[in-house]
Amino acid sequence: MKNALFQTRAVKALAGRTLRWYFESPAATVTLFVFYLLTGYLFAAPLFLLKAASLRGLVDFVPLLLAFLVPALTMGLLAEELRSGTFETLATLPLEDWDIVLGKYLGFAALNLACAAGLLFYALVLWLCASPAGLDWGGVLGTLLGLALTGLAFGAVGIFASSLGRNQVVAFVTAFLVCFGLFILGKIAGLLPGSLGALVEYAGLDSHVENLAKGVLDSRDLVYFASLIAAFLYLAVQRLRARRF
Numbered sequence: 001m002k003n004a005l006f007q008t009r010a011v012k013a014l015a016g017r018t019l020r021w022y023f024e025s026p027a028a029t030v031t032l033f034v035f036y037l038l039t040g041y042l043f044a045a046p047l048f049l050l051k052a053a054s055l056r057g058l059v060d061f062v063p064l065l066l067a068f069l070v071p072a073l074t075m076g077l078l079a080e081e082l083r084s085g086t087f088e089t090l091a092t093l094p095l096e097d098w099d100i101v102l103g104k105y106l107g108f109a110a111l112n113l114a115c116a117a118g119l120l121f122y123a124l125v126l127w128l129c130a131s132p133a134g135l136d137w138g139g140v141l142g143t144l145l146g147l148a149l150t151g152l153a154f155g156a157v158g159i160f161a162s163s164l165g166r167n168q169v170v171a172f173v174t175a176f177l178v179c180f181g182l183f184i185l186g187k188i189a190g191l192l193p194g195s196l197g198a199l200v201e202y203a204g205l206d207s208h209v210e211n212l213a214k215g216v217l218d219s220r221d222l223v224y225f226a227s228l229i230a231a232f233l234y235l236a237v238q239r240l241r242a243r244r245f
Helices: 002-024 026-049 056-074 079-084 086-092 097-118 120-129 137-162 168-191 194-203 206-213 219-244
Strands: none
Touching (some): 002 026, 026 056, 026 097, 056 097, 056 168, 056 206, 097 120, 097 137, 120 137, 137 168, 137 206, 137 219, 168 206
């Protein structure tokens, strides 16, 4: 019981330390600035040029933006611990590898959800610009949920890539390639025949984010994101276990 309580506190402490590192890191600050700058442009361009109040631009392009930015935010979470030798200190504590991975991931997840919540500003602008009857809140909230889940899935990929070694550049490139692969699968699914196209469509992000953006809360989409997160966190844990031995 005491050991379980210690592990819970340790996971919270790791998550808190990770979140504090984000707010203290200039690189993380620049990454978040770029995120809001580009999402602001994607939102404002159709609003002022086409006189259309919509979050459609975010659905089409933000997953690609996240494929660049999330690896930048996660590449050092474990790689830096391995490079500096502090991982060995963590490994001597009565912590499971799951505790270490989960603590790091929860710190990133808190930042990711805070960023997604910040996008509610655009929903407020839509509410002010559109007539009350013309704003589809289901679609708006579904869009934000889809983007938040995309960030969480990419974060799990980034954690796994960061567990592969001490080189953060390698971690970034690996995570980006996997995230970009998930993004591009949805784009090419329509070019493939029959059941192969359906399989690739399910493996890609597009159909799942699109469904959520329409305000459709389908359990298959939630299972897809949960499976991605669980699979890559599991791979990260296995990688850390291999390093112990």
